[in-house]
Amino acid sequence: MINKQTEITLPILKVSGLTVYQGKYLAVRDVSFKLLPGTDTAIVGPNGAGKSTLIKAILDLIPRSAGTIEVFGRPISRLGNLRNFLGYMPQNFIFDRSFPISVSELVALGIANRKNSFFSSFSFWPAKQEALAAVTAALYRTDAYHLRNQAIGTLSGGQLKRVLLAYCLVSPRKLLVLDEAFAGVDVQGTTDFYALLNELKREQNWTVLQVSHDIDMVSHHCDRVICLNQTLVCSGKPEIALSPQNLLATYGPGFSRYEHHH
Secondary structure, three states: OOOHHHHHHOOOEEEEEEEEEEOOEEEEEEEEEEEOOOOEEEEEOOOOOOHHHHHHHHOOOOOOOEEEEEEOOEEHHHOHHHHHHEEEEOOOOOOOOOOOOEHHHHHHOOOOOOOOOOOHHHOOHHHHHHHHHHHHHHHHHOOOHHHOOOEHHHOOHHHHHHHHHHHHHOOOOOEEEEEOOOOOOOHHHHHHHHHHHHHHHHHHOOEEEEEOOOHHHHHHHOOEEEEEEOEEEEEEOHHHHOOHHHHHHHHOOOOOOOOOOO
16 A cells, blocks of 8 residues: 555656667657656647657556656556556557447446456455446546446547546546547547546546646646656746747747637
8 A cells, every 4th residue: 555654755756867769769868757746747749759658658568778767656667556556548549449348347447456357346246336336436527427338439539538537536546647638629628628637636636647739728737847859858837847938949949839718
């Protein structure tokens, strides 16, 4: 378990000198940063800047060439059961849309310590009742309960994002990693999703690390920003990291910041 003292004295995530190659291409170079508990940090940068590569390396999904990654005070490769406290929403959730699994069944797969199976967790009645209650609560909280019996292949992009958020919510998490979680969602849907994410972050005391292209949303909703273009250009509070000078250094000339109006 993660004790209170560990939460207070250690950052949730510590990345030191991270370098990643994709084949012969240097995708991420010597990146270092920390995430403090309860914060919401966005990674921004142009296409090809290494944002998704950085996320995947942090999650130990791809190998790194140099550097160290610690989550909850432990090396990422030795998290063990603590990995259950880490939630991940990928940019593209790729699956066979003909696969016969319902929304409720997908969300139930997010229940930790169930031997990785929705069906095995329902092998006896108390476990079934407990799992059903957790799934129902997560779907209600993400405004997706009405979708509970739908096949996941029938969901729209925005609906699927809410279901994946319910998947993360169904078990206790400490760190939530979002890789372009709002890709394919319209402006109003993104605004609503950010509002829900902020509510859940406060309620659950989540630490959030997210990749985003939406500078306006990031400036309004995130505590800190990391500007990345292969290497770390700058980091800090939005009003500092997203200054015109830092955006120019990150994106280069010709970058135009789009402002949402509601």
